[in-house]
Amino acid sequence: ASSCWFHYLCMEGYRRFLALLVSALLLGFVAVVCSIVWVLRYREGLGWDGGAAEFNWHPVLVVTAIIVYRLPWTWKCSKLLMKFIHAGLNTIAMILAIVSMVAVFEYHNARKIPNMYSLHSWIGLTLVFPKALTMNLFFPLRAALMPIHVYSGLLIFVAVIASALMGITEKLLFSLPAYSESPPEAIFVNCLGLLIVTFGALILWMASRPHWKRPPEENAKVHPYLKKNEWHHIMRTCFPRHFLILCFYLLQS
């Protein structure tokens, strides 16, 4: 969806689009800052020692990944450059997500807490698979797959936000015995949750406006060699390298 927006510059309603774009960027930035303030001010800070400070990378990196994943951007540039930006942002988001999960696994293992028991973890880890499926780096997308690509991109975006909200709920219930008395940390982190929801709502609005979409005939342009190498393409799409690396890592731990 974000890949469609640069075209907007030459269409109507540029001001309204710009206002939404700036709002979303601002909201995203504030959300990342809030997640850092949370762990630095109210929690044990950041570190990589198998303790709570390592766990704290999880919320910070996931919030950053959510923002980077659908970072709204607009650019008067070639389709190729635009695709590289889209792929680049998605790769960064994927790396952030994987590192954030490694932090939790290491924290759990160090404390002998079982992995993968909560609904949050089930949904969170499940999302890595379709995320990997939608990541077809450096391979032009077949026109027939485009609707599925756009749909799954947005579905993953929404599901990651839902998962983040469950994570916030879990973390507050674990770490704040006085959650029900609404101490400052509870209010602060609830607001972080609302910020993420608002960011998501804005992005969904921008992504679902038909007149802010790249005209369909341009989406339909496919690299001709794909018609010959369809299976090769689909295999590389389904099993990108970072996905296999993650499977390997999880099987070992």
Next chain:
Amino acid sequence: ASSCWFHYLCMEGYRRFLALLVSALLLGFVAVVCSIVWVLRYREGLGWDGGAAEFNWHPVLVVTAIIVYRLPWTWKCSKLLMKFIHAGLNTIAMILAIVSMVAVFEYHNARKIPNMYSLHSWIGLTLVFPKALTMNLFFPLRAALMPIHVYSGLLIFVAVIASALMGITEKLLFSLPAYSESPPEAIFVNCLGLLIVTFGALILWMASRPHWKRPPEENAKVHPYLKKNEWHHIMRTCFPRHFLILCFYLLQS
């Protein structure tokens, strides 16, 4: 979105549409049954006594409301009948949601647990307001408001599911001290969560297919008197009766 689907009967791909429709209906039915099994078999059953049995209406009614809210249905019928079904299902969902919230407030009050402290409650109750806004019962919708109506309908649908997942997380952490050891109840309720997510994903797919939408020129037909009574219409849309009743109830409690 659901209101657009009856048109599909006279369009292409009827079999695939029907398969999705039946799958979504089935998933929704199984999810409601699972929520009932959860409270009857693993929890304290159902009742209206200010205790845990009253609280248990909350998950059962919310899951039912989610399914009813976007119940996929298809019908070769007039636009008016279709609108009545759409409005009727939404009213039922709204009533279920309100009763489910009353159950929690009464349970909290009886046990002297504070209300509205968790992110789940913040998001859950916040959703009632935009839900009320999208409910413009018996008032034809202005064409200009249609995109906002469709967007907010789907956004509320997604947000209610996210909120339900947070609720499941909360309930399991509160009631299952052994959640991390994955007892049968934990697995069962996690699966209920996945069922709800799958139902949501199916509905979003069906609702976002452009060729399953009512042709735009039909959406544009508006009752002519609305052009004269715009403000009246907007006021009635923003403050429907059941919304005011809920505010009154919450202020009193």
